[in-house]
Amino acid sequence: MHTNGSPLSVAQRPNSRTDPVMRSPLCKPEGLPPRSAVGFLLLDSSLRAIAFNTEAIRVLSYPNRLANVRPADVFLAERIRESLLDREPSRESPLVKEFRSGRRRYVCRTFSVDTKGLSQASIAVLLERAPVGLLPLSPVSEQFKLTRRERNALEHLLQGLSNKEIANRMSVSPNTVKAFLRLIMLKMEVSSRAAIVAKIMMTSP
Numbered sequence: 001m002h003t004n005g006s007p008l009s010v011a012q013r014p015n016s017r018t019d020p021v022m023r024s025p026l027c028k029p030e031g032l033p034p035r036s037a038v039g040f041l042l043l044d045s046s047l048r049a050i051a052f053n054t055e056a057i058r059v060l061s062y063p064n065r066l067a068n069v070r071p072a073d074v075f076l077a078e079r080i081r082e083s084l085l086d087r088e089p090s091r092e093s094p095l096v097k098e099f100r101s102g103r104r105r106y107v108c109r110t111f112s113v114d115t116k117g118l119s120q121a122s123i124a125v126l127l128e129r130a131p132v133g134l135l136p137l138s139p140v141s142e143q144f145k146l147t148r149r150e151r152n153a154l155e156h157l158l159q160g161l162s163n164k165e166i167a168n169r170m171s172v173s174p175n176t177v178k179a180f181l182r183l184i185m186l187k188m189e190v191s192s193r194a195a196i197v198a199k200i201m202m203t204s205p
Contacts, residue, residue: 039106039127041076042113044120047085047094049076059127063102084108084125088148093123097155098130099138105130140200144187153180157193158200 039056041049049072057072060079086096093110100106109126137158141151149170156166163181167174185191188199 039125041080041125041127043080043123043125045122047080047123049073049080050120052076056125056127059101059106061101062104086148090148090152095123095125096138144184146184146187150180150184150187153177154184154196157181158197 039059040051040053041056042051044050052072057075060076060083083099083101084095086094089095095108095110098105098107107128107130109128111124111126113122113124137151137155140146140154146154152170153166156169161169163174163177166177170177181193181196184196188196190196190199
């Protein structure tokens with residue numbers, strides 16, 4: 001597997017059992033490659049995993065032992081549907097930006113794929129452990145019933161951006177950003193930007 005700029009280029013499927021990218025069925029624990037810091041999934045247009053590394057299985061199965069995971073294709077289909085599929089997908093990606101596996105938080109990064117040699121490939125996904133202190137937006141969005149656009153505005157707000165900067169990131173007007181933030185305040189029952197952050201800090205697990 002290698003990268004070559006954007007979109008992500010993906011090498012041909014390896015033949016060795018110890019290569020880092022595998023296809024189902026999942027290989028036995030004694031044949032596992034060394035641990036990677038990042039989980040990798042290669043999905044087709046139906047979001048079916050056509051290639052993956054062992055760390056992706058570890059991430060999505062935590063806290064279960066890797067040896068106890070069901071056949072990889074069945075397991076991944078279920079976990080993609082339950083944990084990675086965004087209920088309000090954006091134009092950029094049908095997957096969430098962050099999620100939980102057990103009590104751990106992960107960031108989900110998606111990339112379009114150069115399909116040369118892999119005609120079914122559509123999306124490459126990287127699953128990375130979230131840095132300490134990253135606020136979990138999925139539970140917050142669900143608790144306060146935020147829309148996808150409200151969640152996007154909240155995400156930028158938590159990065160310390162001004163209304164104008166948020167407007168530029170979201171390709172909307174500053175007045176639209178103000179409207180999003182007013183709706184968020186209404187749903188959270190607070191009256192300021194600072195109070196939004198404080199509310200999230202108090203309600204986050």
